[in-house]
Amino acid sequence: MALGTSDCPELARDLLLGLVDLIYPHGTLRSWGSVEKFVIAVRPMTKALGNAGFTGGAGQLTRSVLAEYWLGADAQRESETRRMLESRDAGTSGLRPEVRQIVTGRRHFHRPKSQPFTPYSETEWDRLIRACRTLADSSLASYRAALAAAAEGADLPLGCHWPPSPNDLRRFLSQHDPLARDQVGRLLGQSSKTTRTRFGLPEARAELFPTPEVVIAYQLLFGAYTGIVPDGIDGLGLGDIDWAGDSTVLLDYVKGRTAKESVNLPKRAIGLLERWLEHSALLRSFCPPSARERLWVRHRPSAGVVAETMRISDISVRAWIRRYELLDDNGQLMAIHRQRIRTTYHVRRDRRAWYGSSRATIDPNHSPQVEGDRYLTVGTAAQRQAVEAIIEDAQADLLRRAQPPVVLADDDITAVIRDLPQASARLGLDDDAGRWRARRVHGRLRRPAHGPARSGRQAVPGPAVGLPALSARGVLSAARGEPAATQGVLRAAVETSAG
Template sequence: MPATVIEEPLGVAAVFPDGSRADCLLRDGSLPVFARQLMRALADLVHPHGPLKRATTVREYQGALRHFLPILVATGFEADAARLTRPRLAQALMALPAAKHEHHVRAVLRRLDDLDHVFADDVRLYVDGQVFKSRRSRDRIPLPAYTETEWKRLAEVCEEAVADSYRLFRRSLTESQHGRHWREGGLSRENIQWTLRHDGPHHPGLGRNQIGVRRYQQELLPLYPGGAAGAVGALFPLADTVFSYQLLFGIRTGIVPDGISDLGLEDIDWAGDATVLLDYVKGRTAAESMVLSRPAVRLLEQWLEHSALARRFMPADFKGRLWSRFCVTGPHRWSSEPLDPYTRDVWIRGHGLVDKAGKPWQIHVHRIRTTFEASRDRRLWTGSTRATIDPNHTPQVEGDHYLAGQSPAQKAATETVIEGAQQDLLRRAEPQVIKDGDDAAAVAAAFPGLVAGLGLDEGALAELIGGERDVFAAGCGDQLSGLHGPKGKPCPARPWVCLLCPLALFAPRHTPNLMRLRAYFGRQWQQMPSHPFMATLGPYAQRLDDLLTSTYFPESVLRQAAAEVSGTDDELPLRPEETTA
């Protein structure tokens, strides 16, 4: 039933989706003509024509108008909406005490213009424009990620709830194959599920008033402790089941909650039997897409099977929406809207989710994404110059929305990554020592600065030149320096890491192994995608191409070294996972 305007006192009367009726009064006498126009627009924002579904929400909008109207009067405005000018509107909106008030006022003005086309073009553009933000995004305190214990507990609860509801669905589906209409065969699980499967959930006739209180308590409740709602929910997913699926889907994908809520069947693109490309809407960056992980695909397949029977009885408007569900109570039998706070609280209490103080959790769906970003596996982020953060985020977004809410352990890990990157930049700025002869005196004369930088005395330099400190691809100034491992222990770096190490010295005797490394890089290039190769081996391959030129080594030395290369992995000290096919 559409909402209506109350003339005296001015307000809105409405019947809401949960069946409640309320009279929401403006309680402000400013600008009576303009105020009545605003109430008519507000009434049109109430369900079923608009998104407002609760009396408290309507009263919030009226509270914003109670701030707006006196401010507008103070600017000298005394007419109706058609006389409103852009300067006066801007002055009134900027004087509102909170950003949410401006949001509500703009929504009402926008609906008023949709109904009557009452505003001038410049005012209409201003009404449809951006909301003034009273607080910068950098000053907002983001919700912190769940702790590992909380995250694990939430995932376990959702997985258990989804598994139990799906198990009950499969059992009830089997039972429905062996029964008949319950009015003919009596109240049994098989007969009740047969009736629901063939007649749908709308009018099963299982209420107290329909079968009698005594029969309801003695026959139905022993079968389904939840009564008629429990019987219907066994075959047709209800609100609590849908919420469990949505939470678990967010845990496995990290999609923003509004993107999950608005998903439709047309957003699912099946690329084969096990791969899904999901298109969703993200408020900050509009349309996005994601290739789902295998656990997320399995959950999506299970939900589509779980809801397939319900879609046979849904109205056409709901069949294309992914999370459509049946509603046992209320004036509307089908819904695809997000759950209201009351239903969420019932779900939380029903699953025993309490904090350290023993109080029920406050589940913020946006924290699901924040925790997913904080705990996801970053080893797959190859091909990005910013391999320590999500390549799909800008540094600004990553810092504002995810790094700001880190735990102390996560902050320490982030600082360690930053320190390591800074040290790596300093090391790479130091030139490598390249030796084109075997005479230590000539090296000392040609490279006094480099020798001093390595901190080598004459004895150590003689060992280095003589090959006593050789590793696979170079001579090492000090293997116990701890550049790539703990100080005081031998360097654990892989053979190609020496190419960019400031402690490495390259001599003609090293060219055969350098050639073997070049052949190994060539084989890896053939079997690896270009982005992962450049992210992991690219800098070393480029450095190697610079070294193996006539600038550093004579052509005869290079040709002789190339003749010693057989082009197999046996020539290099590789781990099993590093070998090429």
């Protein structure tokens, strides 16, 4: 990687040498994304110190110069440059004693405690997925049309001085490397400007070879379909794909902070993978052997190479959002966090696919508390309301089952019906209401709502056939006014018949 800075070259060299000792197996940095963050941290430090007049290396740093920079930097930049200086000093002992003391001492800033990502709302998720699908589908359709046009074109002799047709140009590109514009112009015997304006070379190249923008759409869709961690998606290769039949794919990926893991791809992720392999087949045929085995190959004309395989930076993703004008619910540009896509995937995933395991493991490296906090309790307002309603129903069901059953025999039922008129008179009901209530209670006790009549001596759930059996209209209203008398209506009748 080229650092791309001329400020404080000696300091930049010492920082990068310290970074080398932090990379595995010498250190703990295992992923390219982590190394890239440290390299990015070198630029602002060398630029700031260079503007302040510093020109030396790490051994010439003073306590005041270093403290002044760290006080003006954020917690991440301080942590990364501190680790590189400490690593360099461990191998050379080149720092001054007072500088070594501040490097190994207490940090000026502490990183705030991170909060779990909240899932995207339904409308934001739909807009994101729709934009990615539209771009992926349209680019694949253009690729197929360009291949069909190339098959109809004619071969171009090298050094020709006449403008080729669109079909001939696409045939020429499909047979040669996707070189830069001036190189293709030399092969066609034309200048770079003429190639750009008359032949339509950029359009033909974008149709035949996937660009970084197209790869971003495919990667975001793949993460939304599988829930794989972002660094695992970035590091995928063709050797990680195990085709176990026509409709089953086992994918191996490396999680940056743990180890190698595997996942069975869902059906729509398999379809997306097949379309991407088709879309990148032509570009992959021109790649060198080291890049040919990487999954996410793309061509950037300004890079000067056939294909790029490194991780797509967050800056490119933000530029992609601006170009396609993806907005959130507040009308602002949507913030795309690839980790947040993983969180949304797990929140939306159907819980019935967990197959009743003892603990539905989203991530085997998480404790149940962390997993619950990050994936099970984070949801939309409608989802939280639905979960609360389920909990309330379950609690009510447990309370109902905990109440003792009311056991009634046929003789007890007869006694209840016989003494019901006296109970109705004591409650202030007229004779017609009492007789109607007796017939209604007798029918409910003799025959359930669904099923044959009860015979013999059997247990009936208390709330269903006990006192709430008299819960309609006037009986319930009177019973609510006299709870003690109501409680004795059935018991007194049962005890009288039993005596």
